Amino acid sequence: MEAEKYAGKILILATETCAYPGADAVGQGHQSYPANTYLLRVKDPVLFPEKFYLDCFAKGVAGIIIMSCGVESPYPGSYEALARRIDRVYPLMKAKGLDIRRLRLTAICTVCTRAFVNEVRQMHDLVSELGPPGRE
């Protein structure tokens, strides 16, 4: 029953040139999505080391969506570096007993309003199903 009601906090790392204005566009369109989502504006998520993600889960964050600019990043090469880093985070998550689906790397552009809402809803459903981090 508890797992059914669980709406753990979802952290969204949104790039200031792509996903952040995309999230604003979702708001301008008054498209609703789950409120357990906390969006942090980032210049580029390539800034975060592996440890940052693990620490977030340790602090109780239930899911993290990295909304990057993808290959359209204004910093050439950053997406590839980010993708490699996330690949390194997954085994570390497994080692800590965390379901790797709690961390998702996506590309969301300024007009990707549907994709934004879909990603959020999918992660919301997933964390509702998995429960708090570390209990899977």
Added chain:
Amino acid sequence: MAKKKKKTEPAPEAKVGVYVCHCGGNISDAVEVDQVCQHARRVPGVVVARDNMFLCSDPCQEMIIEDLKSGLVDRVVVASCSPSLHEATFRRALARAGANPYVYEHANLREQVSWVHHGAAATEKASRLVAAAAAKARLLRPLESIRVEVQRQAVVIGGGVAGLKAALELGERGLAVVLVEKSPFLGGQVAQLQRLAPFGETAAEVISELTGAVLKHPAITVHTCAEVEDFAGYIGNFKIKVVRQSPAGAVYADRLARLSRSGRGLGEYVPFVGVMPAAIPEGREEFDLEAGAIVLATGFRPYQPRAGEYGYRDFPEVVTLPELIRQLAAAEGAGDTLVLNGRLIRQAALIHCVGSRQIPGVHAENEGGYLNEYCSRTCCSATLYAANQIREQYPKTRIFDFYRDIRTYGRGQEELYTEAARNGTLFFRFEAGEEPQVSRNPHRTSNPLLVKVRDVLTFGEELEVPVDLVVLAVGQEPNDIAHLVENLKIPVGADRFLQEVHPKLRPVEVSVAGILLAGTCQAPFDVGETCAAAGAAAVKAAAILTRGYVELDPFVAEVDLSRCVGTGACVEACLAEGALALVNLEVEGQMVRRAQVNPALCLGCGACVAVCPENAINVQGWTLKQYEAMVDMIVSDEYLEERAEG
């Protein structure tokens, strides 16, 4: 940018002021602002939390300035609309208070909370985001912006009325302008018209005057058959790659044939063509442009009805309003009845709102799966102008006007409706979803078509009107500029028009600084509104160019020499060549090898931050510790819980 002394911990005296905006109800209708302030007061470092109806108003900015000047606060968090709208406003307010503009953090409670969530969940989320912002603000340090020179040239993309007007306004201010137009012609959609509602100026005089002035202006260079292929840079220093070549396919074949038949030459106006200023290039030519500002004037295209929509393409007697305007220009004019293409038009039906104000679930989606839910604004007046023109010139041609609503806003436009009522135009009103039906006339009258409608004005009477012509008042759609949108990374609204930062406060700016909107790329406008918007965009661009420099945010990497041990991992990870290097430095009397940032080359992406085992390098204003502090606040419940006083 390496510094010997650096504080990584917040100054103990950091005093954060939190200011929460109601946004006139936009936020406070969904978020309990009082409660957010109450929660904020419990966040470490917060010394004051205030709310107000409009924080962006002058008195509220003054309130923040006073709090800074009095020493009550030395860090500021504003929780309001998106930072794209007002972050710069409040940074300027800090500067006016004599404070550093970078000891400021913004929480987005409108676009990312109140417009998407409601109830207690919205308030809780707002409180957590404000707490996170306050936690970051505590760790902010004063920074110095980076000043860069501006390229004193503007690039205007689009050669319709908006582009011509913007180019001319910039040129008249002594600024170099390059106008890039995709087609071989200048004049855009206005050149496809004859007389302009409501006052009847000719398209010829408007376009001829603008193109004449633009083409002879020494500061303006015009490139037709030219498209933007690549784009890079930032405000003050945009780099644009342009390709000039013969247009593919036969898109402009009709206009080229019309030009050829007219016998007129380069630079001369030809009705329903525009002005062709230069010959079509034979080969492919590429060149680079540099610009301090860009004006987008990519215009609109008339809605093209689907085959079968109101009988369009099924019956040759069904035409769009732009098609009627072309036919009227060629009409044989002697008699008192209109003759089009040799056919006597005794009765004509005009149908409004074709391709506009479409309702999900009521109207069929257009090709591409979208609906035009907006009002195109200009078609009511244009339709009534055409009705009056016909009634005046051909009094024996009867006009039947089928409308959902008449929206003749603005000076001189309501008079068009009054005049139409006076000259005998007969009006029928239909409900959305009960649009008039156009069919072949089954009765043995000489009118080939029959328009059936349930008329609201006669309390739902089913009426049949036999006609010789049906005119569809089609709306405006944005041009297909997907490639440009992708390249420039500019936002597009749900209506597919380019989206301004704020419809009232920053109506010609987009979220990418230095790019401005002119005319119907933004929304349906008439020619007067288009010129007003183009003038505004030109002045905004001129303000950037004439200042001579822009100040860029100082969000570049910075090495903390008290932590750096010279591993070189950051240099290896750096994505911008030359931005980071290991150099010999004297630290505490010893020569050591340490990382050094070249701020002019640093992109501020943070690729170096993630790889430093000592956390000795950070992006100024966006440090890892600041993010960790924000996450701590998002997961904490402490400041949300009620505590006993005293």
